[in-house]
Amino acid sequence: MTTKEKVIDxxxxxxxxxxxxxTLHAVSGISFHVDQGETLCIVxxxxxxxxxxxxxLMNLLPKKAKLSADRLQLQGRDMKSISExxxxxxxxxxxxxxxxxxxTSLNPVYRVGDQLQEVYTHxxxxxxxxxxxxxxxxxxxVGISAPKSRLIQYPHQLSGxxxxxxxxxxxxxxxxxxxxxxxxxxxxxxxxxxxxxNTLRNLQKEFKTAMILITHDLGVVARVxxxxxxxxxxxxxxxxxxxxxxxxxxxxxTQGLMACIPTPGNxxxxxxxxxxxxxxxxxxxxxxxxxxxxxASVRAECEKGAEIPMKMLGEGRGYxxxxxxxxCMKRAQVEILSEAS
Amino acid sequence: MNTQTENVAPTMGRTDYPLECRDVSxxxxxxxGMFSEKKTLKAVQNISLRVKRGEVLAVVxxxxxxxxxxxxxxxxxxxxxxxxxxxxxxxxxxxxxxxxxRHVQPVFQDPYSSLxxxxxxxxxxxxxxxxxxxxxxxxxxxxxxxVLEMCEMPKRLLHSYPSQLxxxxxxxxxxxxxxxxxPEILVCDEPTSALDVSVQAHILNLLQDLRDxxxxxxxxxxxxxxxxxxxxxxxxxxxxxxxxxxxxxxxIFNDPKHPYTKALLDSFLTPDxxxxxxxxxxxxxxxxxxxxxxxxxxxxxxxRVMDICSQKRPEQTTVAGIKVECHLYPQIxxxxx
Numbered sequence: 001m002t003t004k005e006k007v008i009d010x011x012x013x014x015x016x017x018x019x020x021x022x023t024l025h026a027v028s029g030i031s032f033h034v035d036q037g038e039t040l041c042i043v044x045x046x047x048x049x050x051x052x053x054x055x056x057l058m059n060l061l062p063k064k065a066k067l068s069a070d071r072l073q074l075q076g077r078d079m080k081s082i083s084e085x086x087x088x089x090x091x092x093x094x095x096x097x098x099x100x101x102x103x104t105s106l107n108p109v110y111r112v113g114d115q116l117q118e119v120y121t122h123x124x125x126x127x128x129x130x131x132x133x134x135x136x137x138x139x140x141x142v143g144i145s146a147p148k149s150r151l152i153q154y155p156h157q158l159s160g161x162x163x164x165x166x167x168x169x170x171x172x173x174x175x176x177x178x179x180x181x182x183x184x185x186x187x188x189x190x191x192x193x194x195x196x197x198n199t200l201r202n203l204q205k206e207f208k209t210a211m212i213l214i215t216h217d218l219g220v221v222a223r224v225x226x227x228x229x230x231x232x233x234x235x236x237x238x239x240x241x242x243x244x245x246x247x248x249x250x251x252x253x254t255q256g257l258m259a260c261i262p263t264p265g266n267x268x269x270x271x272x273x274x275x276x277x278x279x280x281x282x283x284x285x286x287x288x289x290x291x292x293x294x295x296a297s298v299r300a301e302c303e304k305g306a307e308i309p310m311k312m313l314g315e316g317r318g319y320x321x322x323x324x325x326x327x328c329m330k331r332a333q334v335e336i337l338s339e340a341s
Numbered sequence: 342m343n344t345q346t347e348n349v350a351p352t353m354g355r356t357d358y359p360l361e362c363r364d365v366s367x368x369x370x371x372x373x374g375m376f377s378e379k380k381t382l383k384a385v386q387n388i389s390l391r392v393k394r395g396e397v398l399a400v401v402x403x404x405x406x407x408x409x410x411x412x413x414x415x416x417x418x419x420x421x422x423x424x425x426x427x428x429x430x431x432x433x434x435x436x437x438x439x440x441x442x443r444h445v446q447p448v449f450q451d452p453y454s455s456l457x458x459x460x461x462x463x464x465x466x467x468x469x470x471x472x473x474x475x476x477x478x479x480x481x482x483x484x485x486x487x488v489l490e491m492c493e494m495p496k497r498l499l500h501s502y503p504s505q506l507x508x509x510x511x512x513x514x515x516x517x518x519x520x521x522x523x524p525e526i527l528v529c530d531e532p533t534s535a536l537d538v539s540v541q542a543h544i545l546n547l548l549q550d551l552r553d554x555x556x557x558x559x560x561x562x563x564x565x566x567x568x569x570x571x572x573x574x575x576x577x578x579x580x581x582x583x584x585x586x587x588x589x590x591x592x593i594f595n596d597p598k599h600p601y602t603k604a605l606l607d608s609f610l611t612p613d614x615x616x617x618x619x620x621x622x623x624x625x626x627x628x629x630x631x632x633x634x635x636x637x638x639x640x641x642x643x644x645r646v647m648d649i650c651s652q653k654r655p656e657q658t659t660v661a662g663i664k665v666e667c668h669l670y671p672q673i674x675x676x677x678x
Contacts, residue, residue: 045537045538045539045540046508046537160404189403189404189564190403190564190565190566190605190608190609190610191403191604191605191608191621191623192403193608193610194607194608194610194618194619194621195608195621195623197618198618198619198620198621201617201618216537216538217610218538218612219567219609219610219611219612220610221612222610222611222612222613222614222616223610223613223614223616223617223618224618225614242614243614243615245614246612246613246614247614256539257538257539258612259542260538260539260541260542261538261542261567261612262542262545262567262568262570262571262572263567263611263612271546271549272542272545272546272571273542274539274542274543274546275539275542278507
């Protein structure tokens with residue numbers, strides 16, 4: 001048993017949204033936990049439910065969405081039963097979020113410093129003076145030179161990279177237990193992306209914060225994640241450590257994703273692998289494997305049953321496919337051979 | 342082939358270098374405030390490059406480095422402030438705008454905003470033919486079906502609207518629209534950056550197939566180095582409006598000369614879980630393009646900065662087949678002489 005504290009522990013999280021055509025199962029039964037100082041990366045394509053998962057954890061879902069879970073605990077505290085007012089106290093204090101677009105996530109009419117300090121004073125951590133000191137300290141931590149002069153600036157005076165650094169500083173104002181970062185570097189240049197990821201990593205190590213990083217960029221996942229969860233159509237289809245998932249991708253979807261990315265050495269004007277078809281509609285009752293329409297190894301079993309169960313191969317390592325690991329591995333080989341020819 | 346659709350083929354001569362920039366600059370006047378004086382923004386400065394027939398030229402650099410301004414000039418949509426652009430050896434301002442449009446076509450970044458939401462796919466793709474009065478409506482329809490098929494779009498979507506299509510399908514429509522005029526050159530401005538990886542792979546494969554099939558030449562603007570590595574033959578690296586490194590892809594990716602190119606390549610994250618996030622030897626922050634640093638524009642962020650860098654702008658030199666603008670190299674080149 002690990003002695004590490006589970007910062008967030010989620011069992012069978014579901015988010016259903018009522019739409020005119022029926023019920024949309026945005027997230028259907030995902031389970032995970034993140035320990036102190038650990039990073040979980042949730043990776044998947046648009047519409048797979050990554051961002052809805054983040055919003056569900058922040059209790060920021062739209063009113064139409066219904067959340068259910070067998071367990072939803074933050075530092076051992078049940079989050080399902082607490083009131084909205086109590087959640088408002090947790091948000092920004094114990095659990096905070098970095099959004100994708102730094103251009104729109106800061107309020108344009110307030111000075112950066114005021115926005116940073118508000119988080120601190122609002123949660124009753126101290127007075128304005130301490131808040132200002134904390135803000136300055138954190139801006140320096142996130143790598144902003146001359147933090148004092150930045151504090152009195154407005155967001156429009158800052159570049160995208162600087163704004164995202166300020167967002168990171170803001171999430172850290174109350175020293176939260178969990179940071180949820182939803183595509184934090186997608187809107188930034190590659191050079192800035194590497195710097196921001198470095199900053200995030202270093203701060204996370206220093207403050208022992210747990211982090212859930214949501215992204216579609218497998219390059220980011222490989223470099224940052226401790227644990228990876230590949231999400232497809234509202235479900236985790238493969239989980240494991242970054243090493244396990246990248247060195248032995250097992251689920252056909254994960255294998256497909258890996259083949260799609262152009263990587264050095266794998267070029268020479270060769271063709272990229274690709275996943276045919278599109279993501280299925282998540283409205284209504286779903287049966288069998290949701291990836292079956294796009295999978296080259298589809299068989300009769302894939303259509304049967306309410307859902308394909310997750311096969312666990314070890315602590316936190318699993319995949320959701322009817323094929324055995326050997327079959328999956330063989331499949332990957334065949335795919336590679338057919339692409340090479 | 343129908344004689345009317347045959348008209349689409351450009352009547353311009355074919356040269357080895359369908360597009361060429363000679364010392365091209367473009368400045369913009371930017372008003373800072375109501376009463377303050379207007380400032381000059383040098384978006385593109387003294388760029389010389391040639392696009393070889395059938396090759397993929399990738400232009401890379403951070404946002405704000407002038408990539409898109411360069412693309413617009415290559416498309417004839419913007420006039421250079423100084424210098425000249427040649428299309429098939431003819432100065433572009435002597436070429437009729439319709440002729441340019443038949444020769445070079447754009448594919449834009451965002452397929453959500455580059456397609457008219459109130460038109461059907463058929464009318465979007467056939468519009469260029471109608472504007473150029475090519476063929477009658479029957480041959481136009483045939484041509485539209487032909488290019489959509491080339492772009493792997495099912496026929497049943499002809500009468501759909503852009504809102505009914507996925508991002509990848511929209512980008513296919515945008516490519517089909519560009520190809521309907523049978524251009525020689527496609528200028529693609531970040532054509533896949535708004536798409537998911539699996540869709541991106543589809544589009545990249547499609548672009549490559551089309552290139553083989555139609556012998557197209559691409560100018561490919563991107564900040565995604567993985568895509569550039571995959572597709573390009575020649576790479577042009579831009580920094581603050583200047584072309585700082587320019588040469589064959591393999592040479593640049595294996596042995597980049599300019600410290601900025603090195604940093605750019607280092608910051609490109611390959612999906613390798615054994616490696617950590619790289620430490621990038623780049624000072625923070627992109628300089629203000631309205632007030633660029635003296636000397637070499639890159640010197641405040643450069644890991645190998647020298648005294649001369651802040652005083653004098655480096656001249657372009659050729660090192661191992663790569664054109665590079667950096668003070669690290671003139672000495673080497675001179676010593677070799």
